[in-house]
Amino acid sequence: MHKIPVSALVLIHTADLQVLMMERADKPGFWQSVTGSIEIGETPYQAAIREVKEETGLDALAYDFQDWQASNVYEIYPHWRHRYAPGVTENTEHLFGLLLPDTLAVTLEPNEHTQYQWVDWREAAKRVFSWTNVDALKRLGAQYGQRL
Numbered sequence: 001m002h003k004i005p006v007s008a009l010v011l012i013h014t015a016d017l018q019v020l021m022m023e024r025a026d027k028p029g030f031w032q033s034v035t036g037s038i039e040i041g042e043t044p045y046q047a048a049i050r051e052v053k054e055e056t057g058l059d060a061l062a063y064d065f066q067d068w069q070a071s072n073v074y075e076i077y078p079h080w081r082h083r084y085a086p087g088v089t090e091n092t093e094h095l096f097g098l099l100l101p102d103t104l105a106v107t108l109e110p111n112e113h114t115q116y117q118w119v120d121w122r123e124a125a126k127r128v129f130s131w132t133n134v135d136a137l138k139r140l141g142a143q144y145g146q147r148l
Contacts, residue, residue, distance in 0.1 A: 006093075008035065008051060009136055011097050012033065014099070014118075018103050020034075025111055025112055033133055033136065034048075034055045034056060044094035045067055045096075056108070064098070064100075066099070068136075071093060
């Protein structure tokens, strides 16, 4: 079954803009926020909640979960295109935020991520490999009146 080229990205953060970053298991050195494709019959909102649970063990709805009503379209990296139907080269990524009361310990899905760190949002923007993740971090900073 091919992946659907629609996904959710969730920035998990605190009010002082500490952001959860996770290192990909399949690409050491590639840091990212929670992200994942929608499944059949699922909305991006539902996918975001599911992905937060799968990747961190957190229940997004137990905290301040926000649909940012924003998305980015990006070219799928060539080394991941085999996951999609032939000819699919772009993905639409919907942005969400999850405000936590403090940095919390999370339970990683070991097949997806090997480690996590809480870092300042500006440091996170330097670390992530995806321009859409940088864009989401800039949006987060702007919500709090800060710029990169």
